[in-house]
Amino acid sequence: MAELVVRPDERFIQEVLANGGADLKKCYQCATCSTVCALSEEDRTFPRRQMLLAQWGLKDLVLSDPALWLCHSCGDCTEQCPRGARPGDVLGALRQQAIQYFAWPKFVARWVNNARAVWTLFLLPVLLFAGLGLWGPETVSEQMEFANEYPVPVLEALFFSVSGLAVLAFAVGLGRFVKALRVQGATAPILPNLVPAIGEIFAHRRFQKCQAEPFRYPGHLLAFWGFLGLGFVGTVIGIGTMGGWLHTPLPLSHPLKVLANLSAAVALVGASILLANRLRNQQLRQRTTYFDWLLVWLLAGAVLTGLLSELLRLAQLKVMYGVYFIHLVLVFALLAYAPYSKLAHAVYRTVALAATRRGTRGGP
Amino acid sequence: MPEGLGVYICSGCGIGEAVDTQALANSARSKAVSVQLHPYLCGPEGRKLIENDLAATNGGPKVNRVVIAACSPRFKTDVFRYPGVVVERVNLREHVAWAQKAGDEDTLAMARDYLAIGIVKAQKALVPAPQKAEISKKILVVGGGLAGLTAALEAARAGYEVLLVEKEAQLGGFLAKTRKRLTFQPPYEQLADGGLGDKIQQVLYHPRIKVLVAARIRRISGQPGQFDVEVETPEGRVSDRIGAIVLATGWKPYDASKLGHLGYGSSPDVITNVQLEQMAANGGVRRPSNNQPPRDVVFIQCAGSRDPQHLPYCSSVCCLVTLKQIQYVREASPEARVYVIYKDMRAPAQYERLYRRLQDHPLNFFAKGEVTGVEPNGNGKLRVRVENSLLGPTAVIEADLVVLATGMVPNSADGPAIRALRDAMIAAEKAESEAQRFEAIRRVEELRHHEGTEILNLDYRQGPDLPVLRHGFPDSHFICFPYETRRTAIYAAGTVRAPMEGVRAEEDAAGAAMKAIQAVEMAVRGEAVHPRSGDISVPEFALQRCTQCKRCTEECPFGALNEDEKGTPLYQMFRCRRCGICMGACPERIINFPDYSVDMIASAIKAIEVPDSFQEDKFRLLVFMCENDAYPALDIVGYQRMAYSPFVRVIPVRCLGSVNMVWVREAMNCGIDGVLMVGCKYGENYQCHYATGSELANTRLANMREALQRMQIEPERLRLVQLSIDEYHKLPQVLNEFAEYVAQLGMNPMREFL
Numbered sequence A: 001m002a003e004l005v006v007r008p009d010e011r012f013i014q015e016v017l018a019n020g021g022a023d024l025k026k027c028y029q030c031a032t033c034s035t036v037c038a039l040s041e042e043d044r045t046f047p048r049r050q051m052l053l054a055q056w057g058l059k060d061l062v063l064s065d066p067a068l069w070l071c072h073s074c075g076d077c078t079e080q081c082p083r084g085a086r087p088g089d090v091l092g093a094l095r096q097q098a099i100q101y102f103a104w105p106k107f108v109a110r111w112v113n114n115a116r117a118v119w120t121l122f123l124l125p126v127l128l129f130a131g132l133g134l135w136g137p138e139t140v141s142e143q144m145e146f147a148n149e150y151p152v153p154v155l156e157a158l159f160f161s162v163s164g165l166a167v168l169a170f171a172v173g174l175g176r177f178v179k180a181l182r183v184q185g186a187t188a189p190i191l192p193n194l195v196p197a198i199g200e201i202f203a204h205r206r207f208q209k210c211q212a213e214p215f216r217y218p219g220h221l222l223a224f225w226g227f228l229g230l231g232f233v234g235t236v237i238g239i240g241t242m243g244g245w246l247h248t249p250l251p252l253s254h255p256l257k258v259l260a261n262l263s264a265a266v267a268l269v270g271a272s273i274l275l276a277n278r279l280r281n282q283q284l285r286q287r288t289t290y291f292d293w294l295l296v297w298l299l300a301g302a303v304l305t306g307l308l309s310e311l312l313r314l315a316q317l318k319v320m321y322g323v324y325f326i327h328l329v330l331v332f333a334l335l336a337y338a339p340y341s342k343l344a345h346a347v348y349r350t351v352a353l354a355a356t357r358r359g360t361r362g363g364p
Numbered sequence B: 001m002p003e004g005l006g007v008y009i010c011s012g013c014g015i016g017e018a019v020d021t022q023a024l025a026n027s028a029r030s031k032a033v034s035v036q037l038h039p040y041l042c043g044p045e046g047r048k049l050i051e052n053d054l055a056a057t058n059g060g061p062k063v064n065r066v067v068i069a070a071c072s073p074r075f076k077t078d079v080f081r082y083p084g085v086v087v088e089r090v091n092l093r094e095h096v097a098w099a100q101k102a103g104d105e106d107t108l109a110m111a112r113d114y115l116a117i118g119i120v121k122a123q124k125a126l127v128p129a130p131q132k133a134e135i136s137k138k139i140l141v142v143g144g145g146l147a148g149l150t151a152a153l154e155a156a157r158a159g160y161e162v163l164l165v166e167k168e169a170q171l172g173g174f175l176a177k178t179r180k181r182l183t184f185q186p187p188y189e190q191l192a193d194g195g196l197g198d199k200i201q202q203v204l205y206h207p208r209i210k211v212l213v214a215a216r217i218r219r220i221s222g223q224p225g226q227f228d229v230e231v232e233t234p235e236g237r238v239s240d241r242i243g244a245i246v247l248a249t250g251w252k253p254y255d256a257s258k259l260g261h262l263g264y265g266s267s268p269d270v271i272t273n274v275q276l277e278q279m280a281a282n283g284g285v286r287r288p289s290n291n292q293p294p295r296d297v298v299f300i301q302c303a304g305s306r307d308p309q310h311l312p313y314c315s316s317v318c319c320l321v322t323l324k325q326i327q328y329v330r331e332a333s334p335e336a337r338v339y340v341i342y343k344d345m346r347a348p349a350q351y352e353r354l355y356r357r358l359q360d361h362p363l364n365f366f367a368k369g370e371v372t373g374v375e376p377n378g379n380g381k382l383r384v385r386v387e388n389s390l391l392g393p394t395a396v397i398e399a400d401l402v403v404l405a406t407g408m409v410p411n412s413a414d415g416p417a418i419r420a421l422r423d424a425m426i427a428a429e430k431a432e433s434e435a436q437r438f439e440a441i442r443r444v445e446e447l448r449h450h451e452g453t454e455i456l457n458l459d460y461r462q463g464p465d466l467p468v469l470r471h472g473f474p475d476s477h478f479i480c481f482p483y484e485t486r487r488t489a490i491y492a493a494g495t496v497r498a499p500m501e502g503v504r505a506e507e508d509a510a511g512a513a514m515k516a517i518q519a520v521e522m523a524v525r526g527e528a529v530h531p532r533s534g535d536i537s538v539p540e541f542a543l544q545r546c547t548q549c550k551r552c553t554e555e556c557p558f559g560a561l562n563e564d565e566k567g568t569p570l571y572q573m574f575r576c577r578r579c580g581i582c583m584g585a586c587p588e589r590i591i592n593f594p595d596y597s598v599d600m601i602a603s604a605i606k607a608i609e610v611p612d613s614f615q616e617d618k619f620r621l622l623v624f625m626c627e628n629d630a631y632p633a634l635d636i637v638g639y640q641r642m643a644y645s646p647f648v649r650v651i652p653v654r655c656l657g658s659v660n661m662v663w664v665r666e667a668m669n670c671g672i673d674g675v676l677m678v679g680c681k682y683g684e685n686y687q688c689h690y691a692t693g694s695e696l697a698n699t700r701l702a703n704m705r706e707a708l709q710r711m712q713i714e715p716e717r718l719r720l721v722q723l724s725i726d727e728y729h730k731l732p733q734v735l736n737e738f739a740e741y742v743a744q745l746g747m748n749p750m751r752e753f754l
Helices: A010-018 A032-036 A048-055 A059-063 A076-080 A087-102 A106-112 A115-121 A123-135 A152-184 A190-203 A216-243 A255-280 A290-315 A320-336 A342-355 B021-029 B044-055 B093-097 B105-124 B146-157 B197-204 B273-281 B318-332 B351-360 B415-430 B434-450 B502-524 B551-555 B581-585 B598-606 B630-639 B661-669 B693-710 B725-745 B749-753
Strands: B005-010 B034-038 B065-070 B086-091 B139-142 B162-165 B180-182 B191-193 B209-212 B216-221 B227-233 B236-242 B244-247 B251-253 B270-272 B296-303 B337-342 B364-368 B370-376 B382-389 B392-399 B401-406 B408-410 B490-492 B561-563 B569-571 B621-626 B648-653 B674-679 B718-722
Touching: A010 A048, A010 A087, A032 A048, A032 A076, A048 A059, A048 A087, A048 B364, A059 A087, A059 A152, A076 A087, A087 A106, A087 A152, A087 A290, A087 A342, A106 A115, A115 A123, A115 A290, A123 A152, A123 A320, A152 A216, A152 A320, A152 A342, A190 A342, A216 A255, A216 A290, A255 A290, A290 A320, A290 A342, B005 B021, B005 B044, B005 B105, B021 B034, B021 B105, B034 B044, B044 B065, B065 B105, B086 B093, B086 B105, B093 B105, B093 B630, B105 B598, B105 B648, B139 B146, B139 B236, B139 B502, B146 B162, B146 B197, B146 B209, B146 B244, B146 B502, B162 B227, B180 B318, B180 B502, B197 B209, B244 B502, B270 B273, B273 B318, B273 B401, B296 B318, B296 B382, B296 B392, B318 B337, B318 B351, B318 B401, B337 B382, B351 B364, B364 B382, B382 B401, B415 B434, B490 B502, B551 B561, B551 B581, B581 B693, B598 B648, B598 B661, B621 B630, B621 B725, B630 B648, B630 B725, B661 B674, B661 B693, B674 B693, B674 B725, B693 B718, B718 B725
Parallel strands: B005 B034, B005 B065, B065 B086, B139 B162, B139 B244, B162 B209, B244 B490, B270 B401, B296 B337, B296 B401, B337 B364, B621 B648, B621 B674, B674 B718
Antiparallel strands: B180 B191, B216 B227, B227 B236, B251 B408, B370 B382, B382 B392, B561 B569
């Protein structure tokens, strides 16, 4: 194997220290984390090695390490660390760095993850939907319907294009990621391994191993399935309305509507558990950064405003248009910024799991 | 009837239930003028019995020798203390009542034998007369570094005169030349300014401290309390009489020229931590090759340390020194990247906080790994190759300064080796045959590196300096007694004793100074220092029968015996620890203590009643037990009510080394079926309180086995077992196994002739 020439990247170290990994340098390599981690395997250098690489500022090496994506932030290591180096938090910070590192275009990633620029994130969707609502084509019907303000063909076309851009960004990012994984020695074929990897994710098997944090498993499981259901329903309805064989609003008894409402309820419960957990556990096991908050609030906000708009529509109150406007802004942000926000972990993790199946997870 | 012997038997603490004390008393009546029984001998009433007899107030005969058959002599020492009277304690409680079957005939036989042994010992003992002499209480401190300065100040503050001798022209040693020093002050993360200015001033102006710089010790003759020291200084010779010595000669850095594998010598930019310290103290850290501040600095920890090829031990300070020196690098070059490659970072005690603070800097990089090569890369930098690290199989750091964290080597001299060199030189000159000359010259070459290394120049038969132990450290008893060396009243302190940093060296120096003071004060009273603290008995040498065999002068672990030209021992009582190893060594049996003699123990052995040859299933096993560890261990066995063979007869000895083989022969002649010696562990990690006693005993016992074979007695009847006190639980098994083994051999054939 080629020798590694050590060239510490000071800016990277500062980035990690400033974004969730403030205790990185405290690690003194005792390997307590590797011993307590339920996911660390026999050679037991995870997450100890990742801590070392990050301490040394070996950016390329650590960010393309698929092992980063093994960690599910259960907090066992952070709780047991005798030095207070909070490996769980550091790994979270490293994943954020990895998402930014592989993201395309990079300036968007920097912008999305800049806490001070948070309001500008919403500027585009606000202008877009405000313009659409105020000056876009309007129809009148007996009942108040969202389509009156936001015609379905316009809305769906908009969201499909945003999603398309996100998919493109993901594709470029993933291309870079896979290339880096291959250099690191994660050589498992990805496509055939996606099925078992996704199976594992669906069952949340690794989450179950968390000991320090028993609520993360149900919280994340519910949120995951809830949003998966919403994503599915949204896509089907979008295609259906564009194809003309579905007409919104669907009646409450429609199977898709039932699934949508059920998913929203499940997602809301899951997101609430996760939120409560983060608020409760700030110091002990999990510190929450802007990167984390952004995703959690976007998700929770989108579900909440979605449910609220539905209720207001059923009640035929005019305020429903305002709430729906917020809902659209949040969903837009969620989709458009997905490749740069924490939501991207779903994609990177799946690929990392696939690429490291049967062995080579630890890099060189 | 021997005049003046009183026997006092206690039946308390279960003794009365275990043995028939009345029968025991009857067995003693013929040998004593007074035999008394009491159920509670250590109480006021019991003590009154003894005191009345001693004072002869009850009209009876006057008692001046006392045998107290009660608990272990390790208990109630203050209760049964009768100065000027021979007191012999018989251990009926721990060794009989608490360990043997109550009411059994074998138990009674054991008690009777122990009492008989006690009576013989009391009859044969003399009360030692206190030996007084004129004693100097002045303390000589050798070495004027931090430890030496501290030892001098501590002794002087305690009221003692001090002579401080330093070989350099200035006081202060290594630490006086440093830029910064480690401190042990909260918050434990900062450094103090280097130098020892304050301490040096205090020493120079202390009225009780006399300082000699640029000085060499030419000779130290005599003994503790009466050492005559001659010091050579630029101003001439200085002679003084001193009482005790603190050796604080410090350390020297490990020879970096042996570290070629770490790049030393391949580039001026590979330096040692000592060189870095000098550089920092004289301006600041620069790359030697271009005098610029370095950008990438690699510290290689354990450079030559914890390495069997070099220094096998950890010097315990190099990690801390590196933590200190990283700050020098940062002063010179704030943006420098500093890499530390370690085997283990060791920052003991609160120094952990210093480590933490330095870890926090984003540009300080620490990793466990092994440096496998340092070489110039051709464009002015150094390639440092790191393997076995989590960075990757092979990582390369391109450095412009490499610092080798080298360890400490004690500034000591190996006295016995110097003596051996001198002997070999004489032998080479006086050799009678070519072969002898050849061998002597070979030996001289082998020892040549000791030439001129003398520090103390002691006038001791065994060599002019302290014997050194592992790795050249003169500390003799690192387990139990810090500062001790194998020379009485000479104590080692600071880095010559063990690698340590300044704070610990100061503690060390204070400890050694206190030991030195203790030594002179005990000399004033004519008492031995530890382990027989307070003992005033001294051995007497019946020199008219001495054959000049030199065994005593060679085997004394403390070099207490000098020799005249013929080889006759010249005893120096203040060097002596009263262990009796000379007594055990002497084939002529001419070395004896008033209260512990060859004849006394031989007679005690004869007092053991050996069953006649018709009682084939009854054996008698004599066990010599070291009174320091093995004997107390057997007390614990009793205390825990662990049972063992009733055929055992224990005789405590000062050290297994004091066992004269005549005793073993006597035991065999008396029909004793086996002799067991239980003493301290020997070898590299020895625990013998007299350093070499149990090992010597083992050698002598091996010789004795050969002698037994010639007598047609199975040599396996002799055994030596090493035991430390924490292994007391093994003791019953040791005794029982030996008893079973001897039972298989059958009874001693000598029993036929009794």
